[in-house]
Amino acid sequence: MKENNCASQKGSGCQCSHNKSEPNEKGFLLPKSQLSNLFTLLQEFGEVIAPRYVKSDEDASEKQDEQSKDDSNPSHEGMFLRMAPTENIEDVVWEGVSWFTSKKYTFPAKQTLLSFSGRKVKKWNKNPKKRVLFGLRLCDLNAFAINDQLFLKQEPKMPFYEKFRKNLLLVGFWCDSPQDKYCFCDSMDLKHIYDLCLFDKGEDIHIKVGSQKGEEIIKKLALKTDNEWREAPKCTMQLQTTDIKKFFDKNEVWKKGEKDCLSCGDCTSLCPTCLCFDIEDETNVSGTCGERCAKWDSCMFKDFTLVAGGEHFRGERIDRFKHRIYHKLQYFKEDFDTSMCTGCGRCIRGCPTKIDWISLINEQCEDQ
Amino acid sequence: MTTSSQTDFTFHKDHLMAEDEIVFLPIDAVTKQTDDEYLFRFDVKAKYDPGQFFQCSLLGIGESAISICSDSEEYFELSIRSVGNVTSKLCVLKKGDHMGLRGPYGHGYEMDTFKGKNMIVIGGGSGVAPVRGVIQNIYKNRGHFGSVDLLFGFRQKSFMLFEENFSDWQSEDMTIRIAMNEKADYPNATKGFVTDILDHILPNKNTAIIICGPPIMITFVAKVLLKKGFQKEDIFISEERHMKCAVGRCGHCMIHGKYSCTDGPVFRYDEIY
Structure with missing residues (x-):
């Protein structure tokens, strides 16, 4: 991880401005006709996970299967907006909040810590897929920084979390207005945590660059710079104090x-x-080999x-x-x-x- | 995975997660203490404070947090009560069997800070085990402490722990009082709870009080002591929870924002109440 990689280095060492009114991040202008070029670049980085409509019985951890595409259902009835592997930019939904969060991309609901056979123990040492989380809102982007605090910013680090986290590229969508009546992000003092962040300017897409990692992607597109800035939206729900x-x-x-x-x-x-998680052992019937897993708990x-x-x-x-x-x-x-x-x-x-x-x-x- | 036995093995304070540093050590001695409790001894050099704990594990069964009940650089002892899924399997282990361990974890009793003070050590049931390390430390450095009162609560004689150490402790000018709530069948034991044998305890500024036992016992004992005029700052309690990760992440042992596994299990009373 690079020193000035804001998205992954959040905290005291972060160089980027967190001041909402005067950000000094670099901005670029991407004509909408070139959006697919950006998408291709992101696909080169890794598997793109983006908000799209998913049938309630569809496995959202898999690529979208052609059969499940259903153009006869324009109102998306019986479908969820959620983060799922997405192959075409046309499938990406630019409005609304995904029902589930993206926390499973750094901490799966069940994560193997070690596997064992007899008394032989092997710690989990896989290299997770490189992924681009495309279309995260500022609330979800900040969640990564918060989880980093817990799992990476204190010793001992959680090795599996670090591996998942390192392989992520975070691409945000800026909210011009609150996505629904339950949002209250403007009460929460959110920071600008992302590698790239996109907002709509009519003909063009404005892209803000928040990290070295993001800049490396964007420089391949040779874009014009742009310094427009948008304020955070005013939410209808307001939390009056966090001092409870x-x-x-x-x-x-x-x-x-x-x-x-x-x-x-x-x-x-x-x-x-x-x-929060539980640690459980899972074994075969005879109990001679199995895995020790961390599982989400509540x-x-x-x-x-x-x-x-x-x-x-x-x-x-x-x-x-x-x-x-x-x-x-x-x-x-x-x-x-x-x-x-x-x-x-x-x-x-x-x-x-x-x-x-x-x-x-x-x-x-x-x-x- | 390391399988060291007689050779020196220093446990690191900052161990990694379960996946990294489970060490399988052969058990050097097992002593049956009561029908449910067994004392496991590992002759391995280890640095720890009394009150700290190990995560003891059996592959395929799980892990359980067990307080260290000794105070020595040459060995460590764990008193395990067969009560849950993991402990019931741990308690059938014999001498020579291997137990998976990681640790020691947590913040124990800082014995140096108690030097020069009068000590009151209160333990109830299996809560006597974590404070035994404290008593052993006092025993070894008796000159550094003032008066020492030991107060234990058990159900009856057959549930007593570490009775074999009592005469040693008494020989070093420590007074022992025992309360038994089911049947007072031990010489000089009082029928009742630990709170019933606190009468002679008088508030003294230069005193440290160490309490470990069931939550309800800690609550009532602390209440009585505070009423007598002791300060919250002088009371040290061991708040044991079901620690899963032991490194302050999993959330299971959280008490009002403090992690029992990293901030505790030993807390100064005013830190959490």
Whole structure:
């Protein structure tokens, strides 16, 4: 990784400006007719993962199979907008939020740590595919920086995370307006984390370059420079404060959200920065060989804090409900000086009972 | 993978994740302590603080965090209670069998900071194991400490741990009081909980209190001590959780934003309460 590679070197060493009003990143102008050239260059870097409509029964980890293309369904009914391997730029959807995040491209839902046969142990040492994540929003891009803090910026590093992360190129889409009513990214002080970032200028696409890695791609296109800048959009949902320490004991307010919570873990599986995991061994029937795996887990599950002997340290649902919010907004900030929430709104969008925890916090602010 | 036994092997403080540094060590001695608890001894040179823990693993079964219950540079001992998926398989291991280990992890008891102080060490049930390292350290450096009170709580005599060490400890001017809540069938044991044998403990500024045991015991003992006038800053508790990764990532052992595996398991009381 290069020193000035902002997307992968986020944090104190980062050279690029994080000031929203005066960015000094390089900008270029790409005529829309040349968009496919850019796409080809990205495909040369690696497999392109982009937001496209995917049938709910389609395996989104595979290339799009021709059969599943369905032009007779222009409203995309029964389909999800999600990040999936994409071969044609025409399939890329430029509006809307992908339902799932891209966290699995740095930390798969099940990741082998080591494999064993008898007492012979072999640590996982594969080289993951090079990938381009095309069309990430600023919220998802920031999630990579946050996850880097946890897995790479402190010792010991997580070797598999590092390998996945190193092989990614992050290409963002700038949001001119909030993508839906659940977005609240402008409350979250997001930074400019990307290798490249695109926004629409009518005839042309403006491309911002955020890192050395991105510049190497863009210089192959010999583009005109452009210095237009767009402000971050104003979201309809606003989080009034991220300083929630003093509300911890006000359970009467938290209960208003907690009473609808199903402890289903949807919020944590959809969150781009929720990467708590369990470590489990999987073996063959005789138990002689197998793998030790890290698997996504969720702090919303009662058994998350179960210890041998049967004690649950967060056995009450309200403790789990609060724990997630406090981890996102307070605990992580105490350690890393940045909030763990990126304001993508997926935890509310994807919640079966649409628990609006943002309003709960705002309500407590107003009570003050 | 290293399989070293009698040769020197220094564990590194900053070990990598499970995938990297599991070391398989042969068990040098196994002692049955109670019906459920076994003491495993490894004659391997290792640097650790009392209160730190190892991730003990069996391939195909899993890993379990076990506190170190000794204090020596020449060997280390682990007291394991057969209670969960992994520990029940660990407890059937015999002398000479190999146990997978990584660690030591966590922040233990900083014994140097207690020098010159009166010590009150309180352990309940299998919580006596982590504090045994503290007591062994006091035993070796008895001159560095003031008065030493040991208070243990067990269910009854058959559940007692480290009884064989009691006479050594007493010979070095440490007082031992024991509470038994099911049946007080040990000489001089009081029927009741640890909180029932705290009467003689009087607040003293120059005192360090070390508590380890079931969460409910820690809560009540701390409550009584604070009421007596002890300061939160003088109380050190060991908050054990089910650590999975042991390097502060997996989130399982989080207590109000602190990781029990890296910030703890030993906390000063005011750090988390």
